[in-house]
Amino acid sequence: MLKFSGSSVFGGVAIGKLFIFKKNENKVERRHIEDVEKETERFEKAKEKALEQLQGLYEKALKDVGEANAMIFEVHQMMLEDLDYQDSIHYMIKEQQINAEFAVAQTSDNFAEMFAAMDDAYMQGRAADVRDISERLISILTDSQSSLDVFQEPVVIVAEDLAPSETVQFEKDKLLAIVTQQGSANSHTAILARTMDIPAVIQADIGLDPEYNGKTVIVDGFTGDIYVDPDEETSKVMEKKLAECLAEKELLQQLKGKEDVTLDGKQLKLYANIGNPGDVANVLRNDAKGIGLFRSEFLYLESEDFPTEEEQFKAYKAVAENMAGKKVIIRTLDIGADKTVDYFNLDKEENPAMGYRAIRICLKQPEIFKTQLRALYRASNYGQIAIMFPMIISVEEVRKIKKIVEEVKAELTELSVPFKDVELGVMIETPAAVIVSDELAKEVDFFSIGTNDLTQYTLAIDRQNAKLGDFYNAHHPAILKMIETVVKNAHAAGIWAGICGELGADLSLTETFLKMGVDELSVSPAMVLRVRKIIRETDTSK
Incomplete structure (x- = not known):
């Protein structure tokens, strides 16, 4: 038996097969080949296998996230079958007598550069698609695929680190746990693990040995x-612990259908955080009363190009309909910092957490913003949607946003597209927003406190930096005083205030938040019943 240790970011016990996930660097070397026909046949077989994989991914995505999000795999199949793309590879193999993977890599670079140089934004986005299908081909040709596609059973992923864009592509029903050598407890990958209700360990001292x-x-x-390779005694102890976890979950199920109310009658809205439409099943399974944070940026992270208005509309509409009249608060895209997307063509920044991100992108590139807002307002006709805006620092920003919102509503009215007036809120996640929260409260319908970034910016600590873990203190008195200030200012203006950051699920603070008068807590679906238990056992009058 080998034992390794790391830092926990989400509790639970997982027992299963281990899978080493390594990023596909695919450094391809040029090789001279003698048998051109054999090499061409080798490429053709790889192409057919890639097409089968893409068709499988399309069918899986169709069931999990709907047709709009599945379309990308259909587009990739079409690009893979493009004659110009194939002819270039065939020509290089034949005329230069080079190996298939090098021909694919060279063609990928040439086509990607060609697309990137075009003036049309849509065609520029095809550069990422070419690279994606080429990477898939090279992985097959070099037998270096590190994808969960090859697994038919759930596994424990062990990796050096995982970017949010990588994590969201894993099939959730094939993930038992996530273990990484690097990472931060406050990274978005850790947040995703909590959302998926799977054990997660970071900064583990385990090696990426293929023998594992x-x-x-x-x-x-x-x-x-x-x-x-646990020994018999360890297996028995951990199997017992797993059984206890399952038993606790079973007990929590008895809280389904119960009100989120304290012993002294104080009511709280207990909502859930999600990343995509597929997460709604977990929300309903755990009996959340609504969705307090739909991270819409994951629609962008899961796409190879800007999601169209229609694609976004279908996603928002599906969530609104599935929640059957319960509130769904959707955050406009929060791209930037550690959530990078190639097709946004964002410049490399020295300090991306404080850079060009979130609402700043939306206000600088209103065409992207308006596309999302049109989709959101169209979807509002199918449920109880509210919209909130991230990374706000001033009243002026909110007024600019409201002006753009009015323009979008006027456009939809002119086209006779039905929509509802929805609640508009802002996320309080900067010290500036806290200080002017009394003024912001006059402009919006609600506040949602994003404690992850608020802690980062208040303590001047990069929450992604593992070396600063000992200094990062989400319970810092300054953070708690800020939350209390925001709640008081919200109530003074007659609006409600909630918490949608990870601190909302901190059971040691639930009673504190209740006494502060926090109106809403939005947590990962897996934490809903645990928080409900604390709420129902608390008496805020004492």
Whole structure:
């Protein structure tokens, strides 16, 4: 038995097969080949396998996230079958007598550069598609695929680190746990693990040894311990712990249908955070009373190009309809910082957390913003949608946003497109927003406090920096005083204030938030019933 340790970011116990996830660097070397016909046949077989994989991904996505989000895999199949693309590869293999993977890599670079140089934004976006299908081909040709496509059973992922864009592509029903050598407890990948209700351990001292692949592994998400090839005694102890976890979950199920009200009668809105339409099942399964944060940027992270108005509309509409009249608060895109997307063509920044991101992109590139707002307002006709805007620092920003909102509403009215007037709110996640929250409260219908970024900016600590973990203190008195200030200013203006950051699920603070008068807590679906238990056991009058 081998034992490794790391830092827990989400509790739970997972037992299953281990899978080493390595990023596909695919450094392809040029090789001279003698048999051109054989090499061409090798490419053709790889192409057919890639087409099969893409068709499988399309069918899976169709079931999980709907036709709009599945379309990308259909587009990739079409590009893979493009004659110009294939002719270039065939020509290089034949005329230069080079290996297929190098021909694919060279063609990928040439086509990507050609698309990127075009004036049309849509065609520029095709550069990322070419690279994607080419990487898939090279991975097949070099037998270096590190995708969950190859697994038919759930596994424990072990990786150096995972970007949010990588995590969202994993099939959730194939993930038992996530273990990374690097990472931060406050990274978006950690947040996704909590949303998916799977154990997660970061900064683990486990190596990425290929020999571990397929071995039995146990992950204790409570302690951060990882056991590879566990002995009989360890297996028995951990199996018992897993059974206890399942039993606790079973007990929590008894809280379904119960009100989120304290012993002294104080009512709270207990909502859930989601990243895409597929997460709604977890929201309903855990009996949240609404969705307090729909991270709409994951529609962008999961796409190879800007999602169209129609694609976004279908996603928002599906969530609104599935929630059957319960509130759905959708945050406009929060791209930037650690959530990067190639087709946005964002410049590299020295300090991206404080750079060109979120509402700043929307106000600087209103065409992107308006596309999303049109989709949101169209979807408002199918449920109880509210919209909130991230990274606000001033009243002037809110007034600019409201002006653009009015323009969008006027456009829809002129086209006779039905929509509802919806609640508009802002996220309070900068110290500036806290200080002027009394003024902001006069402009909006609600506040949602994003404690992750608020903590980062208040303490001047990069929440992605693992070295600063000992200094990062989400319970810092300054943070709690800020939350209390925001709630008081909201109530003074007659609006409500909630928390949608990770601190909302901190059970040690639930009673504190209740006493502060926080109106809403939005947490990962897996935490809803746990928070409800604390709420129902609390008496704020004492």
